[in-house]
Amino acid sequence: MSVAIALHGVSAGYKSPVLRDIDLEVGNEVVAVVGRSGSGKTTLLRLIAGLLEPTAGTVDLLGVAPVVARRRKRIGFVAQDARLHPWRTVRENVTLPLEVNRTARTNGHISPDEWVARMGLSDAIDAYPHQLSGGMRQRVALARSLVIDPEVLLMDEPLASLDELTREDLRDELLRLWEGRARSVVYVTHDIEEAVLLADRVVVIGGARPARVRGEVRIPLARPRTKALRREPRFHDLVEEVRSILA
Amino acid sequence: MRRALAVAVTLLVACNAPVAAPSPTPVPVEKVTFIAGFKPQADLPFVAVYVAQEKGYFRDQSLDVEIQHATSGEHIQLLATDRAQFSTGSAGDVMKRVASAGVPLVSIAQIGQRDEQSFAVRADSPIRTLKDWEGRLVGYKTTVSADYLALVSIGGVDRTKVREVAVGFDPRVLADGRVDVYPVFTANEPDTLARLGIPVRLFDPTTYGVPGLGLTFMTNQQMIQKKPEVVTRFLRAALRGLADAIADRDAAIDVVMKYATGEDRAHQRYMLDTEIEAAQNDLTRTNGIGAMSRDRYVALRDFLLQYGGLAKSVDVDAVFTDRFVKELYKDGRLVWR
Amino acid sequence: MTARRTLVDLAVALVAITAIALVLEVWARAFRVPSYLLPAPSAVLARMATDAGLLAREGGITLGEAAAGFVLGTGVAFGLATAMAWSRPLERTLFPLAILVKLTPIVAVAPLFTLWFGFGTAPKVAIAALITFFPMLVNSFVGLRSADLQEVAFLQTLGASGREIFRHLRVPSALPYLFSGARISLNLALIGAVIGEWTGADRGLGRVIFVANANLDLTILFGAVLVLAAIGIAANALVGAAERRVLHWHPIAIAT
Numbered sequence: 001m002s003v004a005i006a007l008h009g010v011s012a013g014y015k016s017p018v019l020r021d022i023d024l025e026v027g028n029e030v031v032a033v034v035g036r037s038g039s040g041k042t043t044l045l046r047l048i049a050g051l052l053e054p055t056a057g058t059v060d061l062l063g064v065a066p067v068v069a070r071r072r073k074r075i076g077f078v079a080q081d082a083r084l085h086p087w088r089t090v091r092e093n094v095t096l097p098l099e100v101n102r103t104a105r106t107n108g109h110i111s112p113d114e115w116v117a118r119m120g121l122s123d124a125i126d127a128y129p130h131q132l133s134g135g136m137r138q139r140v141a142l143a144r145s146l147v148i149d150p151e152v153l154l155m156d157e158p159l160a161s162l163d164e165l166t167r168e169d170l171r172d173e174l175l176r177l178w179e180g181r182a183r184s185v186v187y188v189t190h191d192i193e194e195a196v197l198l199a200d201r202v203v204v205i206g207g208a209r210p211a212r213v214r215g216e217v218r219i220p221l222a223r224p225r226t227k228a229l230r231r232e233p234r235f236h237d238l239v240e241e242v243r244s245i246l247a
Numbered sequence: 248m249r250r251a252l253a254v255a256v257t258l259l260v261a262c263n264a265p266v267a268a269p270s271p272t273p274v275p276v277e278k279v280t281f282i283a284g285f286k287p288q289a290d291l292p293f294v295a296v297y298v299a300q301e302k303g304y305f306r307d308q309s310l311d312v313e314i315q316h317a318t319s320g321e322h323i324q325l326l327a328t329d330r331a332q333f334s335t336g337s338a339g340d341v342m343k344r345v346a347s348a349g350v351p352l353v354s355i356a357q358i359g360q361r362d363e364q365s366f367a368v369r370a371d372s373p374i375r376t377l378k379d380w381e382g383r384l385v386g387y388k389t390t391v392s393a394d395y396l397a398l399v400s401i402g403g404v405d406r407t408k409v410r411e412v413a414v415g416f417d418p419r420v421l422a423d424g425r426v427d428v429y430p431v432f433t434a435n436e437p438d439t440l441a442r443l444g445i446p447v448r449l450f451d452p453t454t455y456g457v458p459g460l461g462l463t464f465m466t467n468q469q470m471i472q473k474k475p476e477v478v479t480r481f482l483r484a485a486l487r488g489l490a491d492a493i494a495d496r497d498a499a500i501d502v503v504m505k506y507a508t509g510e511d512r513a514h515q516r517y518m519l520d521t522e523i524e525a526a527q528n529d530l531t532r533t534n535g536i537g538a539m540s541r542d543r544y545v546a547l548r549d550f551l552l553q554y555g556g557l558a559k560s561v562d563v564d565a566v567f568t569d570r571f572v573k574e575l576y577k578d579g580r581l582v583w584r
Numbered sequence: 585m586t587a588r589r590t591l592v593d594l595a596v597a598l599v600a601i602t603a604i605a606l607v608l609e610v611w612a613r614a615f616r617v618p619s620y621l622l623p624a625p626s627a628v629l630a631r632m633a634t635d636a637g638l639l640a641r642e643g644g645i646t647l648g649e650a651a652a653g654f655v656l657g658t659g660v661a662f663g664l665a666t667a668m669a670w671s672r673p674l675e676r677t678l679f680p681l682a683i684l685v686k687l688t689p690i691v692a693v694a695p696l697f698t699l700w701f702g703f704g705t706a707p708k709v710a711i712a713a714l715i716t717f718f719p720m721l722v723n724s725f726v727g728l729r730s731a732d733l734q735e736v737a738f739l740q741t742l743g744a745s746g747r748e749i750f751r752h753l754r755v756p757s758a759l760p761y762l763f764s765g766a767r768i769s770l771n772l773a774l775i776g777a778v779i780g781e782w783t784g785a786d787r788g789l790g791r792v793i794f795v796a797n798a799n800l801d802l803t804i805l806f807g808a809v810l811v812l813a814a815i816g817i818a819a820n821a822l823v824g825a826a827e828r829r830v831l832h833w834h835p836i837a838i839a840t
Contacts, residue, residue: 049740070740070743073742073743075741077737077742079737083732083734083738085735086834087756096752097742100742100743100744100748101742101743101745104743130833148742320798323800324800327621344800348618350620350800390795412786413703413786413791414784415695417698417699420698425702
């Protein structure tokens with residue numbers, strides 16, 4: 001498996017160091033990153049996206065510097081609270097990534113309208129964000145980050161602001177989406193069960209500032225996964241394993 | 248011999264002093280407001296009041312005078328509603344107010360005996376006669392004035408060949424050549440412009456026979472009907488202040504500078520000198536400064552009517568009264584009591 | 585729905601104004617107040633009818649000056665705000681200069697403009713532009729800066745250029761601020777044009793007011809003021825309508 005994302009000895013911070021000596025490699029898999037609030041999970045994602053320069057170490061994305069990968073439009077990004085453009089309809093929001101940085105050739109052969117359909121939002125395709133519920137908005141956010149068919153998908157607690165039932169629905173959605181295409185996903189969450197359900201590996205970040213990688217748990221559960229898994233003892237064992245590293 | 252000298256000296260002193268009369272019975276002090284028609288400066292009627300105040304002449308006349316200055320023409324309304332009792336204004340303005348809106352103003356002393364406005368051209372300009380105004384830029388301040396129309400008529404100027412431009416109140420437009428002919432107050436802007444390094448020549452309507460008149464003291468009809476003795480007392484004190492100002496101009500300017508803080512002293516002196524000169528003619532030499540002539544008022548009214556300065560005619564006797572100024576002078580000297 | 589609301593608001597305003605006018609009318613008549621102190625509303629209206637052509641023409645001139653000044657002032661302000669939003673050093677240098685402009689009293693500067701730009705429409709437009717400048721600068725700057733940082737990050741991960749982010753994110757984010765700035769600035773521009781006319785003009789409502797004041801002709805003075813007010817109200821209504829259309833997605837528009 002080729003390495004899509006590689007961090008070696010990375011330290012980073014703003015006024016004071018937030019992360020220290022991070023080593024992480026992500027291939028064609030889903031890696032969940034868990035940790036307490038403020039432990040630097042978002043900083044990690046920003047490092048990978050090239051929105052922040054490391055103070056030490058190297059960050060490689062698809063073999064090049066993150067800024068180059070960005071220019072080639074290989075990165076998808078979903079944040080916790082989708083700030084969709086309120087002056088654009090659902091369709092227009094999903095089309096936006098195709099309108100910028102046109103020189104980068106996109107792999108996407110699935111049209112924006114099809115992505116909207118995949119998200120089950122065809123009825124709302126001409127609606128404006130203020131007319132949508134939180135869950136619908138997050139679906140649009142997902143659609144617009146996938147419309148460019150990125151090889152790398154970075155997700156920063158994308159379901160954290162939604163209610164439990166909507167979270168469940170969207171988790172199923174994500175699992176379905178990830179079935180097809182080969183992608184490297186880094187999924188930040190504070191919800192350990194969610195991490196175990198969705199990921200192939202769970203990386204724990206924490207400790208006193210600056211945070212480090214505390215440990216890692218492989219999740220050998222078979223795919224496709226369903227929420228029925230949560231009732232199995234194996235699932236709980238894995239959750240406990242992660243929890244013990246966090247403590 | 249010494250006795251004759253003493254008599255001669257006494258007579259001499261007596262001849263030059265105002266004629267005195269026995270001291271009056273105490274009169275209750277009357278509070279009045281004088282509002283000058285413009286900002287504090289050395290306009291002759293303003294100076295008269297400043298000096299009278301400074302020397303206590305109003306107090307002597309049992310008057311408590313509050314001195315105010317108008318900023319944008321509000322003195323007319325204040326005087327009309329008796330919120331002020333005395334003010335200043337040109338004879339022509341008073342006529343216009345009475346004619347157009349029946350504002351109950353009355354002029355009681357003619358301080359400026361000739362037109363107070365002229366037209367200035369740069370000293371180095373080729374404009375020498377009125378006819379030279381053709382093809383030039385002539386400015387007007389608010390509207391085209393009767394003086395202008397009269398000069399155009401007198402000079403045989405083809406008005407269609409003159410470009411009339413609305414100018415503001417900033418004389419620098421003449422300095423930098425935005426206009427060629429600029430309307431001025433004879434006692435004011437010529438000096439301002441000279442100080443800017445732009446000496447000017449004046450086209451004075453008076454020299455062309457325009458029957459203009461300058462500043463007057465004015466009051467309202469209410470005062471004339473209900474408190475004429477207060478009017479007399481005010482005018483008496485003011486005219487004495489005026490006489491003192493003429494006699495000692497430096498001292499007068501000292502007083503002016505107390506009100507006109509920040510103004511240029513030399514410029515104020517220029518204003519005073521020019522207006523003193525314009526306050527005197529044969530009539531005032533006989534009848535005292537401030538003397539009024541009904542004939543001249545009629546002439547002014549007819550002139551304004553002819554050249555559109557008055558919307559409709561007005562009875563001059565409603566506009567001025569010389570009864571106060573007449574009773575204040577005896578043989579050309581102010582009667583002080 | 586909102587159009588009906590506006591009509592209701594307008595009706596209420598009209599009733600209130602009529603009530604005040606009636607009180608003034610009765611007062612003026614009962615106390616025989618002379619016209620040079622307080623003209624009766626009926627006299628003002630009658631005069632407006634007689635001089636309707638004059639008021640309309642002069643109103644059009646002042647409106648033209650104000651509109652040109654508004655466009656000029658807004659254009660310069662937006663350009664400057666763009667530069668300032670782009671670079672913090674520029675922001676630090678330009679903002680104090682902008683405040684200097686704002687604090688200069690227009691009434692003091694107006695005669696200078698007439699000196700520099702002559703007697704035509706240029707100084708009036710310049711003054712209207714000057715008075716428009718600061719509110720629009722602040723509003724543009726804040727508006728451009730109000731772009732959601734997370735969204736900026738998102739566009740950056742797509743490899744969008746600074747110019748694309750400006751066009752697709754910052755400008756639309758700034759629109760609500762620009763509209764609210766326009767409401768203020770349009771009226772200011774009108775006042776600016778009127779002040780400009782006071783220092784040397786032979787046309788425009790400002791000049792009508794100036795001459796009326798000199799002649800104590802209060803009926804036409806108030807007539808001109810009313811026309812100015814009407815222009816201001818109409819301009820505001822127009823901006824409001826445009827705002828409702830363009831900003832239909834904005835929470836404020838939705839709430840009202």
